[in-house]
Amino acid sequence: MIPAGLVLALGLALPPPPTAPIPASPRPLAAALVQTERSLNEAIDRWATSAAPPRDVTLLALYVQRIIRALAANVRLAAAVVRLDPAAADDVAARTDLAALASSSPSLRVPPRVGPAPRADRLLRWYREAQTRFGVRWQLLAAVNFVESGFGRIRNASTAGAQGPMQFEPATWRAYGLGGDVHDPHDAILGAANYLAANHAASDERAALFHYNHSPLYVDAVARYTRRITHDRRGFLRYYSWQVYVRTRAGYRRVTGPR
Numbered sequence: 001m002i003p004a005g006l007v008l009a010l011g012l013a014l015p016p017p018p019t020a021p022i023p024a025s026p027r028p029l030a031a032a033l034v035q036t037e038r039s040l041n042e043a044i045d046r047w048a049t050s051a052a053p054p055r056d057v058t059l060l061a062l063y064v065q066r067i068i069r070a071l072a073a074n075v076r077l078a079a080a081v082v083r084l085d086p087a088a089a090d091d092v093a094a095r096t097d098l099a100a101l102a103s104s105s106p107s108l109r110v111p112p113r114v115g116p117a118p119r120a121d122r123l124l125r126w127y128r129e130a131q132t133r134f135g136v137r138w139q140l141l142a143a144v145n146f147v148e149s150g151f152g153r154i155r156n157a158s159t160a161g162a163q164g165p166m167q168f169e170p171a172t173w174r175a176y177g178l179g180g181d182v183h184d185p186h187d188a189i190l191g192a193a194n195y196l197a198a199n200h201a202a203s204d205e206r207a208a209l210f211h212y213n214h215s216p217l218y219v220d221a222v223a224r225y226t227r228r229i230t231h232d233r234r235g236f237l238r239y240y241s242w243q244v245y246v247r248t249r250a251g252y253r254r255v256t257g258p259r
Contacts, residue, residue, distance in 0.1 A: 015039070015059035018258045022063075022070055026080035033067050034085055036060055044234045044241075049120040053241045055258070061241035062257055069245070069252075072096045090224040097221040098147065102247050106159050112246045112255045113155035118185050120240050123151060126186050130193035135202045141189055142236050143225035144196075144212065150244040152185050153256055166192040 016036070023029040040060040047057055068088070071078040072095035082089045117123070123145070127138035145151050145165060152165035162169050164182035168191060173182045176195040180187025192212075201208035205226070209219045229235040243257035 015043075015056045016063040017059065018062060020063060022067055026077060026084060029067065029071075029077070030081045030084035030088075033064065033081070033088060036063050036067070037087070040064060040238065040241075041234055044237050047237070049124075049237065052116075052119070053237075057237075057241050058258060061238060062243055064238075065242045068092055068095050072099055090228055094221040094224040097217040097224075101215055101217040101221075112244075114150075114153050114244055114255050115155055117151040117153050117240065120237060123185070123189075123240070124236070126189045130189050133190070134193040134197040136193045136196045136208075137201075137205070137226070137230075139229040139236070140196070140201065140205055140209075140222070140226045141193055142229055142239075143222045144192055144209075145189065146225055146239050146242075147218070147222050150242070150256070151240055153244050154246075164188045168192075168195075 023032050040057065043054070043056045043060055047054055053061070068091045071081055071088070071092045078092050078096075082092060118126075123142070124138070127141045127145075130136060130141055131138040148167040149165045157163045158167055160169065163173070165185045166188040168177065168182050168188070170182075172195065173191060176198065177187065177191040178194060180191060182188060182191070196205075196208045196212065199208040199211040206219050206223060209222050210216075213219070225239065229239070232238070243254055245252045245254050
């Protein structure tokens, strides 16, 4: 475990700037992650979710996200940090899954189109509406929305032609979209719930997710994010505050958030 004194010594008077250095060795890195998560939780508790994330939430969440991405790119370092901070395990594994999944797809060859996500309180209302109507857990819908489009921030169609914040291929949307607009976040969430319910998400979420995307890596990543959102009352707002990275031929590039 991490010595309490080391964690306290890293107390954050100010949120880290967007390019703040990340420690390179396991103990300082784990301590930085623990302290930043603690500060992020406190900042989330001060946030009125009818507004955009305040700057302290944005900066703290970005630092956590950068650490997770760095760990996912370094198996040995990740293993050492997760031993010190087991709470990081699901995030690191999910990010590793998604990086492996992305490596099997073409990199983005057109300029990324991004925009703001709907307000967090509205998304929560729509997820819960879909849960009531279709019996699909709202946390699962939130995790799918997060993985597919960063809660609607990514506006490009996928390389396979999937569209909208829940990334539907046209034929699937015609069958399950309830006559709505695939680009409308409320309609897309209801359509996703309809599709997942038709594939028995109420009894087997993993099997339903495999229908959504035929990749065990995708299923595992979404399941891990769903678990965090379910068991951490701040989990949804934490992921909502993360930024969008896109994979280009030159590597990953962050396309939203502070500079």
